[in-house]
Amino acid sequence: MHEDRSTEISTLGFAILGLLARGERTGYDLAKLMKRPVGYFWTAGHAQIYPELSRLLSARLVSYTEEQGRGPRTTKRYRLTADGRAWLKAWLLAEPTPQPIRDQETVRLWSMWLLDPDACRGLISACRDRHAAVLASFVDEQAGVVADPDSRNPQHKQFATRLTLEGGIRSRTAAVEWCDWMLAEFDAAGAR
Amino acid sequence: MHEDRSTEISTLGFAILGLLARGERTGYDLAKLMKRPVGYFWTAGHAQIYPELSRLLSARLVSYTEEQGRGPRTTKRYRLTADGRAWLKAWLLAEPTPQPIRDQETVRLWSMWLLDPDACRGLISACRDRHAAVLASFVDEQAGVVADPDSRNPQHKQFATRLTLEGGIRSRTAAVEWCDWMLAEFDAAGAR
């Protein structure tokens, strides 16, 4: 009951700190980024980001400067405080809490035995196409990252970008190969 | 406003229908299974399962028979109704809604450039160990599944079990290889 309230920062909070460690951003910027770069492994809409920024602010992990905005409100440009950077580093080194797994795609495939084999093949190849589309966008982005010499320096943000992007490419490649393997399994079973 | 309320079944609801398609279960059974077999791709506690079963019941997708339980309440054994089976099949064939991605592990690694390379190596090898442990349990379970001749019949539940398990093995193998690759990247960067 007497615990430090500032300890209770969600993964979203740390995802935001991670983004701000890479540069100053407005809440609007963060919301956009949460759909693309970081969005590849964590998503959030602006309705979640603004309240979270207020919490980070009252915990003194971020600060902002106000600018003349073109809308009805002032634009707030956020950055990490020294405390924020320290909290983020401490979180990285702490034991990760096991995360719940939610893979709707596999939940579906897990019940495909109820359908006839042709319907299954359709399901699987649609699944394959979705993975392949994401893979293509990752490969596309990778081209720019590997060209940057900073991506070879372990203490530069582009190094971490390159390594995590490679992870995305490898996992999607594995998924595409898995789909192909499943289609071959149906062929093998049908040919018996 | 005049839509069919029974249309609104969550992924959890369909995960339960998928489990019941494979055999009769009590709520307690489902909660246990949601930690292991299906739990590999969808998790839920009993506090979520009991209310969801009530919803599925009022939508007439499941039914139950009561048995003398050894606790203070009667034991309810649930099964799919014909409607439930039809809804499940229809869901499998419907367009999947894009799911939000939440990968805390990658969010962490994405900020590892803030740490010194040795701390990063520690983070990555701990990550590798966790993936390897899950992989080992999958491989272990696979042994039993592939031995079952039913796992070769596309319209038997064991066929779907085998294919999804293979997916888990492939994705965890890819993750372990990715971690090894990252460690090698640190070595390469350090040796410059």
Added chain:
DNA sequence: TCTTCCATGTAACGCGTTACATGATTTT
């Protein structure tokens, strides 16, 4: 005797999504 397992439910709270609300500047 103590702990675990079977078996069911409810309550409180936090995270996440969708929708509501506003309004100026820039592009089509």
Added chain:
DNA sequence: AAAATCATGTAACGCGTTACATGGAAGA
């Protein structure tokens, strides 16, 4: 003239987790 972009917020609701609550039977 219309649409998209920048930019910020709030409200309502649903999903998910933790904790509360009960109690018999079986095993250690």
